[in-house]
Amino acid sequence: GAVVIGGVMEHIEEAGIHSGDSSCVVPPYLVEERHLATIRDYMRRVARALKVVGLVNGQFAIKDDTVYVIEINPRASRTVPYLSKATGVPLAKVAARVMTGKTLADLDLVDDLKVSGVFVKAPVFPFVRFPGVDTILGPEMKSTGEVMGGADTFGSAYAKAQLAAGNRLPNTGTAFISVNNDDKANVLPVARDLAELGFSLLGTSGTAAYLQAHGLDVELVFKVNEGRPHIGDRLKNREIDLVINTPLGRESFFDDRTLRHIATILGIPCVTTLTGAAATVSAIRAMRDEALDVRPLQDYHATLART
Template structure:
């Protein structure tokens, strides 16, 4: 369970602990609005090759298997990337890793946290291999059989000059009634990859691969929890500049109007008709941005997310995903190129 205040924590204990009093309770504190970073590295016990530093689109707290990620990172500073690379090399040597290693970091402000270190191959290894042209599983096998990184020289194999985005494929369409909100438990059943000269184009392709056809115009519905409201005006402004009409519930609309944005107000489900679900059913909304906080808020907005899913309206359940979606839609105004992996590699080699 994810709890946001003392009342929710008390409710959880009253509901769960009496049934299984012998079980320990693990309490973790989330880093809210922190950036999560996945790192894959290859080590022979002496030298370390940092294969990929991937920036997650969704913030820390969303399971890494459900979060989109981009390689190379699109918003991390040079100092953060260099610091993470140095920490990865130090950990690989200290742990005497021979083979692949995966580390998950979180960055909040200038502080870098280590979430977990796994001295094994991760689900991101195939993605990093395709995104960089370096066959990590093959090289890891050679290292475990006695070869050194100096002999294999993965640095010389590396390709670049493009951006790659890994997106999770979520099965919600097959399970009517299931809430699409993301959290610490993994839901995804697959992955797709988008590739392009820019982050926007790569993210756009990843969404198409995952089954979300992003709109080019129309009404965009926004309703977010109180913690996300300070970050929403910047995202809403991006969509307004792209020509979208903004549609919001009363509280969110008030926040956006304070920032000078033109917003159409719509009723919540329990406030009467026609409400936001009616508009979704009538295909009058092109995109939904809806974030939930505690149990009660999640329950109130579940009907909105369920309707978006049922009527195939693209949706975002985090501010970070909404921000990336705006960038992707903006990139579609330019010409989008479709090329094979081999063509990307060949163009980089020629360049």
């Protein structure tokens, strides 16, 4: 039977974080085209083998240049409204009509769907209302809503999505960075980009030493148990505008969970994944370099119709 791919969405966060808590973008912006072709091929083969009539969704992971199937769900998903808005095609309506006997060709759906521009879906979290919940993301879903941002570039779309989700990203200021040992090498380009954008950098001992050794100007800030003023004080005094913090593990004396809680309560953006941090930098750069204009979805769809 005919299979039309409604869209391939790239998760911003890495595999292991619940799909409902991960931001995602369509079209993908980092996945190689050959991997996208493999994903589309796998999806078509599975849909035909399962004899699905209607909607089906799949999750895939890429590791060591190999595409793996995580799961296939023969049903609709929370991404259907998002993709419908991005493409201008009411996927749920199409699926319902197919299930009543129509063919995709009858509904003028022959080719895989495309989008005009870039659309980012971002989760909305209830952490302010549930202060006991840690903001670290994992396999258990914590978000209670979703928003979408659309633009011509990824950075602008991600910035709009963050604004819609209630996360006000700073244009400049002071960024605090504290990451575990496994993340130090990968946080370096993020820190360099922030410095290039004019941010002052703060870090706890291990992260600060690593970044300083690689030529960055980083101010050392005390952990909670090392003296005053410590990182908690700096946050409460509104001296920090952005927090990048990945879990440091049980061996750490620094209560990073408390840090994340303080940042959340004070409305300071707190990013807990490196991929999210890189996307945040792209958004900040876009906010400074591009005007975040507002366009009706119909304009995006009309542009697509003309191509």
